[in-house]
Amino acid sequence: MLNLSTVEFSDINNDTLDDDLSRMNVLIIEDQLLNIHLLEAILSTHFMTQVAMSGEEAIAYCQNTTPDLILLDIQMGGIDGIETCKHLKSLPHLKDIPVIFITSFFEHEDFCWEVGGVDFIRKPFTNKTVFNRVKAHLTLKAQRDRLLELVFLDSLTEIYNRRYFDIHYEKIDLNAKRNKSDYALIVIDIDLFKQFNDIYGHLEGDRALKIVAQTIKDTLKRPQDFVARYGGEEFAVVLPYTDLKGAILVTENIIKNIAALNIENSASLFKHLSVSGGVATLKSSEDHADTFQIADDKLYMSKQSGRNKFSY
Template sequence: MSWLSPASGSPGAAPEPFNLQQQLGRRPRLLIVDDQPANIQALYQVFAQDHQVFMATSGAQALQLCRDKQPDLLLLDIQMPGMDGYEVCRQIKADPELAALPVVFVTAHSDAEAETRGLDMGAVDFISKPFSPAVVRARVRAHLTLKVQSDLLRELVFVDGLTGVYNRRHFDERLAREFQRARRQGSSLALMMIDVDYFKRFNDRYGHLAGDDGLRRVAATLKAQLKRPADLLSRFGGEEFACVLPDTELPGALALADEMGAAVQALGIAHADSDVAPCLTISIGVAALRPHGTLGPSELVVAADEQLYLAKSGGRRRASGITL
C-alpha cells in the first residue's frame, strides 16, 4: 500500500499522509502475540515489508519483548494458554513504562461482551478473525499515527522552553522509570548533576540575554555528547542540568563527564569574571549504583549533588564521582 499522495498540483490532490517512518526515524515496530504460529505468520506477511515485526507465542514472552524491544503497537490474541490476552493487556496498562503502548486485540471472539471487556481494559481496537489484510493495515496505521502524534504533543510538555532539552518534570518521571528498570534487571544506573561555573557573574557582566544564549549553547553541546538514545539530558533548574545514563557504571559516566567538560570549554564563550578559565566552563557531580536495599531515586540525586559540591569546592572545571 503506497502512502504517497497524488502528484503536487494535480487536480484534487490529497494532502500528503502523515509519514510514520519519517516521524519515528525508523520503521514502526509491531509485536504480534498468538499461541498459533500460523496466525502469527499470516499477520507477519501483512506487515513485514514496511514494519519491524517481533513475535511472541505466550503472554510472559510478550511482556518481556515489550520491555526489551519497546514496540509501537501490540497485536494481541485473547485465547492463549497460561496467561490470556486480557491479563497481558492488564499488566501492560498497569506498568508505567508500557501504559502508553496501543493494544489491538485480534481474536476469533466477536461478541459484544468480549469486545467491551477488551476496550474497558485499555485496548484501542478489536479486530475479529478471519481478518481482511487491507483493513488490518489501515487500522494499525491509524493507531500508530495517533500514538506518534500523541507522543509528539507529550514531548512538547516535557521540553524546557529556553534550552530545548527536557525539563525537570520529565527528568523526575524518567529517573523513576529508569531506577525501576535498573532494579528489575540488576543493571547499573548513573546520574550526572552539571553546573555552569560562576554563571551569576556571567549574567552580571554580560547581561541576561547573553546568559540565555550561553545556556542554550551549553545545553546543545552537552546533548551532542550523548552516545545512546536512552541517555537523557534535562535542565534541572537555573544554570544546572541533569543527565540520566542507564546501563552505565561510574568509569563510563566519568569518561563522558570529561568529554562534556572539554566540549563546553571548546565553545570558547568568553567569561572574564571566571576564576578558573577565560571562558565558560562546567563542574559535574556523578553518582552510580545498582539499585539495592531501600535506596531510591532521591538518594541518587542527593549523592550526585554532593559530588557536584565536591567538584566545585575542589576548584571547579572538573568532575567528581562515587558509586553507591
C-alpha cells in the same frame, strides 16, 4: 495534570505524518506462523514490524525497546495475551502504548478493556480491518507524541524540560517507595560555563549545551532512563530500577563521553569542557530523605573538590 487541549493541533505539521507512521514500530505478539505471515504481509510495507512468538519473548523484548503499538493475540501457549498485557502495562515506559487485541471469542472483550487494550480485532480478520485499525491508532499516537514534544521538550537542547522532569520524577519516586524498589538520580552541571560563555560567546555556549545534552541522552541505553534540562547548564538524569552501582557506571560513562568531545575551554585546568556530577539513589538516601537534594549536595562536593568528577 497536563491539559493537551491547550496546545493547538495546527502546531502539528501533518505533511510529515506519513513519514512518522512509516518509522513507527508495531510489535506483533502471536504464536501461529500463518497469522504472523499474514499480519506482516499486511503491515510491513507501511510500518516497521517486530515479532514475538510468546508473551515471555515479548516481555523480554520490551525491557529494552519501546514499540509504538502492540498487536496481541489472546490465546497463546505460556502466558496468555491478557496476562502479557498486564505485565507490559506495569512497565512505566509502556503504560501509554496502545494495545490492540486479536481474539476469536466475544467473551474476551471485557477483559481486553480492563487490562488496558484500546481496541480489538476478531478472527478471522481481514486485511483492510487490520490495516485501518492499526493506522488509526498509530496516527493518534503520532499526533499525541507531537503535542507532548511541544509541551515537554526544551527548545534549545531538544531533550526533556523541567516540566517533564517534575511530573515524571515525582511518579517514579512515589512508585519506587510504594513498591520498595530503587531508582537513581544524577545531577550534572557544566563546569565553568559562565567563563566559557564570556570567552567564546553565547552562540558557542548554546552549541555546547546542545552537544552536552545529546551526549548525555546518547549515553543512556534503556528506554525508561531519561535526561532533562533542569535549568541553565544543569541536567537531571533519572534511572528507574537502578542501584548505586549501576548509577556510578552510568555517571562515569557520561563524564568520560563529554570529556571525549574535546570542546576547548581555556578557563578550565583541563583545557576542555567538562562536567561534574552528584549521584544519589532512593535506598542509599538516609531515612528516605530528599533524593534530589542529596544528589545536588553531592554535585556541590564535586565542584568544590576540583570539578570534572562525581560524588556519591
